[in-house]
Amino acid sequence: MLSAARAAFAERGYDGASIRAIATAAGVDPALVHHYFGTKDKLFLAAVEAPVDPAQVLPEILAEGPDRLGENIVRMLLRVWDGPARPAGLALVRSALGSEWTARLLREFLVARVLRRVVGTLDLPPAEAEARGALVASQLIGVVMIRYVLRVEPLASAPPEQLVAAVAPTVQRYLTGEVVLPG
Amino acid sequence: MLSAARAAFAERGYDGASIRAIATAAGVDPALVHHYFGTKDKLFLAAVEAPVDPAQVLPEILAEGPDRLGENIVRMLLRVWDGPARPAGLALVRSALGSEWTARLLREFLVARVLRRVVGTLDLPPAEAEARGALVASQLIGVVMIRYVLRVEPLASAPPEQLVAAVAPTVQRYLTGEVVLPG
Numbered sequence: 001m002l003s004a005a006r007a008a009f010a011e012r013g014y015d016g017a018s019i020r021a022i023a024t025a026a027g028v029d030p031a032l033v034h035h036y037f038g039t040k041d042k043l044f045l046a047a048v049e050a051p052v053d054p055a056q057v058l059p060e061i062l063a064e065g066p067d068r069l070g071e072n073i074v075r076m077l078l079r080v081w082d083g084p085a086r087p088a089g090l091a092l093v094r095s096a097l098g099s100e101w102t103a104r105l106l107r108e109f110l111v112a113r114v115l116r117r118v119v120g121t122l123d124l125p126p127a128e129a130e131a132r133g134a135l136v137a138s139q140l141i142g143v144v145m146i147r148y149v150l151r152v153e154p155l156a157s158a159p160p161e162q163l164v165a166a167v168a169p170t171v172q173r174y175l176t177g178e179v180v181l182p183g
Numbered sequence: 184m185l186s187a188a189r190a191a192f193a194e195r196g197y198d199g200a201s202i203r204a205i206a207t208a209a210g211v212d213p214a215l216v217h218h219y220f221g222t223k224d225k226l227f228l229a230a231v232e233a234p235v236d237p238a239q240v241l242p243e244i245l246a247e248g249p250d251r252l253g254e255n256i257v258r259m260l261l262r263v264w265d266g267p268a269r270p271a272g273l274a275l276v277r278s279a280l281g282s283e284w285t286a287r288l289l290r291e292f293l294v295a296r297v298l299r300r301v302v303g304t305l306d307l308p309p310a311e312a313e314a315r316g317a318l319v320a321s322q323l324i325g326v327v328m329i330r331y332v333l334r335v336e337p338l339a340s341a342p343p344e345q346l347v348a349a350v351a352p353t354v355q356r357y358l359t360g361e362v363v364l365p366g
Contacts, residue, residue, distance in 0.1 A: 097280045097332060107333040127337070134329055134338040135349055141333075142325025146317055149280060150290040150324075154310070154366020155317040165363035166318055170353045180348035183337020 001026045001033055005047040010104045014044060014112035044113070048105050049092060051085035054114045062121055070172025071164060073118060077140055078160040081148055090148060093141075110137055122175065131181040135174035143167060184209045184216055188230040193287045197227060197295035227296070231288050232275060234268035237297045245304055253355025254347055256301060260323055261343040264331055273331060276324075293320055305358065314364040318357035326350060 004026035008017035019040055023030040037043035045053055057080070061072045081089055096106035115133035124132065143163070146152045155163065173179060187209035191200035202223055206213040220226035228236055240263070244255045264272055279289035298316035307315065326346070329335045338346065356362060 094280045097277045103333050107335055110333070111335060131337050131349075134335045137335060138325035138329040138338065138350070139322055139353070140325070141328045142321035142323070145324045145328065146321040150286050150293070152290055152294060152317045152320060154314050155321065158365035162363065162365035166314075166357075166365050167321070170322070170356070173353070174349075180345065182341035182345035182349050 001028060001036065001043075002047055005043050006105060009044060009047055009108055010101050013104075014040075014108045019043065041113070044109070048109045049088060050109060050113075051088035051092065052080050054117060058117055061118065066122055066176055067172075069118070069121075069175050070170070071168040073136070073140070074143070074164045074168045074171055075160065077143065078147075078163060081144060082160060086148065089144070093144065093149060110141075119175065127183065128181055131183045132174055132179065135179065135182075136171055139167060139170050139174065184211060184219065184226075185230055188226050189288060192227055192230055192291055193284045196287075197223075197291045202226065224296070227292070231292045232271060233292060233296075234271035234275065235263050237300060241300055244301065249305055249359055250355075252301070252304075252358050253353070254351040256319070256323070257326070257347045257351045257354055258343065260326065261346060264327060265343060269331065272327070276327065276332060293324075302358065310366065311364055314366050315357055315362065318362065318365075319354055322350060322353050322357065 001022065005017070005022045008022045008025060011017075012021075017040075019033050020030050022043070023033045026033075033043065037046055041055070042053075044050075057076050061069065061076050064072060092106060092109075095102045097103065111133070115137055116129075119129045119133040119136070122129065122132075143155070147155045147158075147163070184205065188200070188205045191205045191208060194200075200223075202216050203213050205226070206216045209216075216226065220229055224238070225236075227233075240259050244252065244259050247255060275289060275292075278285045280286065294316070298320055299312075302312045302316040302319070305312065305315075326338070330338045330341075330346070
């Protein structure tokens with residue numbers, strides 16, 4: 001079921017893949033997929049082996065309102081990656097780079113499960129939300145690459161709050177500030 | 184010679200590795216290494232299979248002074264990656280994620296060959312230069328990941344100048360603006 005789900009999500013994206021089609025591809029009844037995984041959302045998280053369910057951390061990120069969204073996203077990112085989820089996160093990023101196919105899975109995870117939900121709270125026109133979300137993603141994944149994958153100092157060893165202070169203004173600008181929007 | 188060079192640069196870093204030691208490890212005369220590769224710099228570029236020699240594009244990045252450094256770095260990054268060097272760049276990033284060992288090679292390339300030279304022109308205390316350089320790297324590698332590796336829209340298809348306009352202020356702030364410096 002999981003490999004059928006991975007293939008479907010990579011091929012058709014999160015929105016395009018259906019539990020029914022995944023069940024058919026796996027040769028099982030859709031009820032069985034629901035039984036094991038619950039929702040499409042949870043099946044997707046299992047398929048990409050996501051280290052954290054974004055839905056669970058989202059309320060905390062949003063709690064202090066749009067003006068502190070940048071700060072709270074960066075803080076949460078570092079908390080997740082500095083915690084026990086790091087090996088799973090590294091595996092996800094590494095596998096995303098292995099092939100076009102796995103890259104699509106990570107993109108779907110980022111876009112459909114993380115960015116859309118965060119940026120979706122800002123009440124923006126869809127094209128603007130997408131552009132701002134992609135810019136936010138560029139800074140966040142860059143922090144992951146430099147701190148956790150390439151381990152460039154002083155970012156690799158800096159206390160999280162120092163990194164939040166340095167990077168949050170960027171993320172906040174991409175979310176709510178003045179940006180010449182691409183696309 | 185190249186595999187001995189890769190091992191040496193990964194193990195001891197760019198500064199720590201010497202042509203003499205690499206030649207010894209490869210069982211050849213140092214003169215032969217010089218003959219084939221010229222300088223340590225060129226040997227290093229060959230060892231990491233760098234798509235572009237940073238020394239060649241640096242003058243253009245620096246030409247308009249420190250206040251346009253952010254803009255010119257982002258523009259050059261996109262020009263290199265939108266050009267014929269992209270496959271080699273992707274291979275470098277992919278291989279950097281394959282192992283701790285190859286990650287160190289990419290880090291050395293970034294830190295010793297790219298960032299130090301760009302940030303080095305700003306005449307900053309070494310610790311500050313390092314911190315600003317690592318922050319710049321986090322935004323640049325994030326753009327590479329989102330635009331070229333994960334291909335998240337609208338950044339994947341945006342005209343380069345739109346992306347320059349959106350991202351350059353971030354890079355400029357990290358270089359010369361007000362930043363709470365980590366580390």
